[in-house]
Amino acid sequence: MHAVCSDLEGVWVPEVWINVSLKTGIEDLKYTTRDIKDYDELMRYRIKILKQHGLKLKDIQNVIATIRPLDGAPEMVSWLKKVTRFIVVSDTFVEFASPLIQQLDWPTLFCHSLVVDEEGNITGYALRQKDSKKKVVQALRSLNYQVIAFGDSYNDISMLQEADNAILYNPPENVVDDYPQFPVIHDYTELKKYLLPHFGTG
Amino acid sequence: MHAVCSDLEGVWVPEVWINVSLKTGIEDLKYTTRDIKDYDELMRYRIKILKQHGLKLKDIQNVIATIRPLDGAPEMVSWLKKVTRFIVVSDTFVEFASPLIQQLDWPTLFCHSLVVDEEGNITGYALRQKDSKKKVVQALRSLNYQVIAFGDSYNDISMLQEADNAILYNPPENVVDDYPQFPVIHDYTELKKYLLPHFGTG
Numbered sequence: 001m002h003a004v005c006s007d008l009e010g011v012w013v014p015e016v017w018i019n020v021s022l023k024t025g026i027e028d029l030k031y032t033t034r035d036i037k038d039y040d041e042l043m044r045y046r047i048k049i050l051k052q053h054g055l056k057l058k059d060i061q062n063v064i065a066t067i068r069p070l071d072g073a074p075e076m077v078s079w080l081k082k083v084t085r086f087i088v089v090s091d092t093f094v095e096f097a098s099p100l101i102q103q104l105d106w107p108t109l110f111c112h113s114l115v116v117d118e119e120g121n122i123t124g125y126a127l128r129q130k131d132s133k134k135k136v137v138q139a140l141r142s143l144n145y146q147v148i149a150f151g152d153s154y155n156d157i158s159m160l161q162e163a164d165n166a167i168l169y170n171p172p173e174n175v176v177d178d179y180p181q182f183p184v185i186h187d188y189t190e191l192k193k194y195l196l197p198h199f200g201t202g
Numbered sequence: 203m204h205a206v207c208s209d210l211e212g213v214w215v216p217e218v219w220i221n222v223s224l225k226t227g228i229e230d231l232k233y234t235t236r237d238i239k240d241y242d243e244l245m246r247y248r249i250k251i252l253k254q255h256g257l258k259l260k261d262i263q264n265v266i267a268t269i270r271p272l273d274g275a276p277e278m279v280s281w282l283k284k285v286t287r288f289i290v291v292s293d294t295f296v297e298f299a300s301p302l303i304q305q306l307d308w309p310t311l312f313c314h315s316l317v318v319d320e321e322g323n324i325t326g327y328a329l330r331q332k333d334s335k336k337k338v339v340q341a342l343r344s345l346n347y348q349v350i351a352f353g354d355s356y357n358d359i360s361m362l363q364e365a366d367n368a369i370l371y372n373p374p375e376n377v378v379d380d381y382p383q384f385p386v387i388h389d390y391t392e393l394k395k396y397l398l399p400h401f402g403t404g
């Protein structure tokens with residue numbers, strides 16, 4: 001019996017913050033962990049910028065709701081929900097992910113959450129736990145599932161390393177160079193072809 | 203952050219084997235763990251009866267596909283998928299559950315699997331693991347989720363005992379008598395009312 005864990009951004013939907021920056025016209029929101037390595041620093045910076053522009057959670061959710069999943073993503077997610085135990089594992093926040101997960105017809109999502117005050121302002125965030133992606137794979141393995149994991153970036157590596165089978169899906173070149181041990185797959189057709197033999201009959 | 207685990211039969215769909223017995227007219231398939239306490243003995247008996255009647259997996263799946271979810275179940279499952287991390291945890295087999303899970307629009311299901319030969323005959327079964335329901339709660343707790351669990355029968359008790367909050371959903375009287383510590387809920391409206399304050403804002 002197998003289970004599949006996948007990243008969200010870069011695999012099923014575009015990068016959220018880059019799109020939020022483009023759609024709101026707020027340049028300062030375009031930075032990612034590639035620019036500010038420390039995630040806590042980056043998130044505190046984003047929350048500060050949102051506050052400066054008077055943007056509440058609802059405003060950001062409305063912007064995120066205009067982002068569309070990648071071509072073919074809903075169909076591929078729908079297939080995975082039918083043929084395996086499929087969990088989306090993300091370092092984003094459930095409140096930001098919801099408008100996108102809705103467009104993927106609500107697969108199960110494990111991620112972090114925001115702290116929002118009574119007026120709807122984002123005041124902070126709560127990480128579910130440290131090593132959150134890796135721990136999901138460990139949890140599924142503790143349930144006797146063979147875990148297949150895929151993601152596109154550095155924050156997926158610990159999840160990939162913990163899985164029985166792992167794939168870099170559409171990764172940037174530097175990730176491929178740093179982790180040559182993982183097979184690289186570029187589109188859903190190729191991904192399905194890779195997964196089918198691993199699913200076997202179970 | 204919370205997660206919800208629920209049983210399948212008796213909570214979202216009727217008892218499968220009783221219905222398979224009714225719909226096929228095969229009396230010998232109506233027995234459940236209430237009649238034959240040892241689960242392995244019961245399953246080996248069922249597989250023998252299926253073989254005697256020349257019934258393949260596909261035949262049973264066709265029968266199961268005619269069973270309908272309980273009134274209001276698809277709507278309640280749909281709501282749970284949106285507002286929490288929702289996992290159906292069952293002691294049935296993925297091959298039997300699929301025609302029902304499909305009618306619930308494919309929530310994530312953790313259960314056991316059948317052994318099927320090349321001709322489509324059911325030749326055995328593979329339990330995912332011992333204490334499979336309890337271990338799902340432990341796995342979700344290891345991911346830092348507060349787990350709310352509900353089920354209707356004896357095989358749910360270890361899951362309920364492991365959860366942060368637990369409910370007996372529409373249980374038979376003997377289960378209520380044996381486990382008076384769990385609140386008893388009888389319909390989805392009442393269930394939703396119970397769950398909402400537990401979800402809080404997260």
